[in-house]
Amino acid sequence: MISLIAAIGQNGELGKNNKLIWNIPSDLKFFKNTTLNHKVIMGYNTYLSIGRALPNRDNIVLCHDINLINDEHIKVYNNIDELIAKEIDDEEVFIIGGASLYKYFYPLASKLYLTLIEKSDREADVYFPKIDDNLWNKEIIDENNENDINYKHVLYRRK
Numbered sequence: 366m367i368s369l370i371a372a373i374g375q376n377g378e379l380g381k382n383n384k385l386i387w388n389i390p391s392d393l394k395f396f397k398n399t400t401l402n403h404k405v406i407m408g409y410n411t412y413l414s415i416g417r418a419l420p421n422r423d424n425i426v427l428c429h430d431i432n433l434i435n436d437e438h439i440k441v442y443n444n445i446d447e448l449i450a451k452e453i454d455d456e457e458v459f460i461i462g463g464a465s466l467y468k469y470f471y472p473l474a475s476k477l478y479l480t481l482i483e484k485s486d487r488e489a490d491v492y493f494p495k496i497d498d499n500l501w502n503k504e505i506i507d508e509n510n511e512n513d514i515n516y517k518h519v520l521y522r523r524k
């Protein structure tokens with residue numbers, strides 16, 4: 366079962382220059398608590414931007430050259446169909462970015478865990494796919510403010 370987890374601005378902003386745009390430590394805690402002990406699947410740019418394997422999770426990276434990553438804590442695939450066949454089953458797995466993986470997996474996802482950041486004043490070069498509200502039931506998990514940023518955690522379940 367596929368879940369996407371992402372923090373996005375009001376226009377779907379995800380990142381710029383291979384970095385996150387906003388600094389919200391409490392949201393990183395939410396990300397950690399939600400993904401802990403699950404498989405996390407990411408693209409190579411997101412792996413580079415994190416810079417290491419995330420502890421207490423099965424880390425899976427998609428990239429064209431599997432020799433680029435030499436880390437016993439990371440499973441690397443260069444074929445997305447093989448990754449899906451081997452890694453996705455009834456257990457919840459998390460797609461943790463970036464834009465290219467969200468775009469590919471959005472139509473396959475059963476759930477979206479979105480941090481909706483009430484800001485649109487920062488430039489971005491990558492965006493989350495456009496969400497068709499008719500396809501999802503939404504549940505607000507919590508609403509917060511940190512570093513002068515209002516944001517909500519919202520769980521989208523596919524209807």
Ligand SMILES: NC(=O)c1ccc[n+]([C@@H]2O[C@H](COP(=O)([O-])OP(=O)(O)OC[C@H]3O[C@@H](n4cnc5c(N)ncnc54)[C@H](OP(=O)(O)O)[C@@H]3O)[C@@H](O)[C@H]2O)c1
Pocket residue numbers: 370371372373378379380381382383384385407408409410411412414427428429430442443444445461462463464465466467491
């Ligand atoms: N706001 C958030 O919640 C959030 C979360 C995660 C990331 N981000 C942001 O998203 C940005 C990165 O997104 P991105 O789209 O540039 O990169 P990405 O999705 O992390 O990685 C893209 C790379 O993954 C590999 N890849 C993707 N599809 C593949 C396929 N079918 N087969 C083989 N390899 C494949 C390719 O690597 P190679 O071509 O190099 O092999 C591709 O260049 C950064 O700004 C990051 O900060 C934001």
